[in-house]
Amino acid sequence: MNSAILITYDKEDAINEAKGLCDAAGYQVVHTITQKFLKRPKYGISGGILERLEELSERLRPDVIVFDEILKPSQNYNLASILHREILDRETLILEIFERRASSAESKLQVKLAQLRYEMARAKEKVRLSSMGEQPGFMGIGKFEVDVYYNDIKHRMQTIRSKLEKAGKQRELHRKGRKRMGFNTISLAGYTSAGKTTLFNKMTGETRDENKELFTTLSTTTRRITIKQEPFLISDTVGFISKLPAYMIDAFKSTLEELAHTDVVIVVVDISDSLFDLKKKFASCMRTLSELGVEGNKLAFALNKMDLSKSNEIMNKIEILNLSGKNNWVLVSAKTGENIDKLKEMAANIIENYSLTNPKNM
Structure with missing residues (x-):
């Protein structure tokens, strides 16, 4: 290391x-x-x-x-x-x-796009500074003229974008296919390390990699589950983080836009976090979901790691997150499996209620 x-x-x-x-x-x-x-x-x-x-x-x-x-x-x-x-x-x-985390062809392209966006924002200044003498790990761009360097980045970005566009269209076809087959869809979202992948494994019987490291998941995995004798498709998505620049969210758009099209988004919240962390992470998640165009009445909240928290502290936190009195949250433990069935039922109920109030959108 x-x-x-x-x-x-x-x-x-x-x-x-x-x-x-x-x-x-x-x-x-x-x-x-x-x-x-x-x-x-x-x-x-x-x-x-x-x-x-x-x-x-x-x-x-x-x-x-x-x-x-x-x-x-x-x-x-x-x-x-x-x-x-x-x-x-x-x-x-x-x-x-x-x-390091990108494993699928699409997530590798998304990372490359984000890297090029980062480079592009700094291209002119980097070329100016490179003439003043190289520094460790700083340049590596040779004697590029500004325009040549800038246009080279631009061209590479266009190539990647068109590949990602194709992947996005493919994803859209899959979505339409799932709808035709009558599948309702659930997506897991939340701050990185909130326990999304552990919860995904518990809900699906999967054994995906799960650890305490940040950004374990970069590419979406979808599995079929049954709730109330009905088939559902559930997906795990990339974790959010504070101060994640807009261009990085944009690079992962084709993966993240799944959240706007899904029937219900389960926001996984680590309820064992300190009050300060909890508020910061919750606000960061809600802001990102809003930027992605996810509707508020499609949200469910899985308050995870209940096994690590005292009940009086939990109730105080639910109050602070403005969730008390609402029926779109459930306390769960992805580790022990407690209340997982309740969470599945709640997700199915939200989809049912949404389809009754928004029949055109379903």
Whole structure:
């Protein structure tokens, strides 16, 4: 495993998530520097912290330095010039994880598209900086002129987009086929690591890979299940994360748009999270679902990991999430299987109610 020095925010949830991202990308964090503010113009951090980082970098000799914020190319260049190490910002780190996790042809294309979008946004600045001298892991673009470099990225993006478009059309045909055969569809969504894949396995009898790492699932898997003697198709989708840039969501559009077309979306929530984490992750999920055009009356909430929580704490959290008094949530444990049948029934009821109130859409 490669080593990394991590620079992140001075908050427990930020530290845990950043360490989780490093771990998922294959980096062992050998030292963590925490700061209240990571957006200073020249280096992202203050000169005093940079000196400390320089000394640490010399002593610990990490493979990379991970900066848990989005860096401008000039900031990345300035840091690499002084530290003589490869600098990975939050976006590059997530892209590395996506690259490691992509297994299907479509998810590999989606990751490539996201990487090119990242490159394109920085192309002009990178070419300007490359003439000032190369830095570790920073350039690798030779003596490209701006336009040549920019157009090359553009052309590669167009090629990938047309391939993804074909995959999207294929997906649409599958959707229409499922509808004709009378299948109702359920999708699992939620913050990465909420336990979606474990829940998927419990609901379907599958044995998909499940672990605590972030982004275990990048490509959608669909299986058939039976609820109330009726056939349903259930899908697992890519996990959401805070501060996930719009272009990354856009790159995974053909996978994520399934959520807008599905009959019910089960949002998996880790109810054992601290109050702060719970609110942040819930808001992040709801924002992403709204951006994808998922209708509110198609949502069901699986409040997972009930086995790790006290009942009075759970009720308080349900109140805070504004779910009390509503009938579209159920407490479950994907680990023990508790209330899984209740969850399936609730999903079937939501579909039934939706079809009664929106007959044209079904």
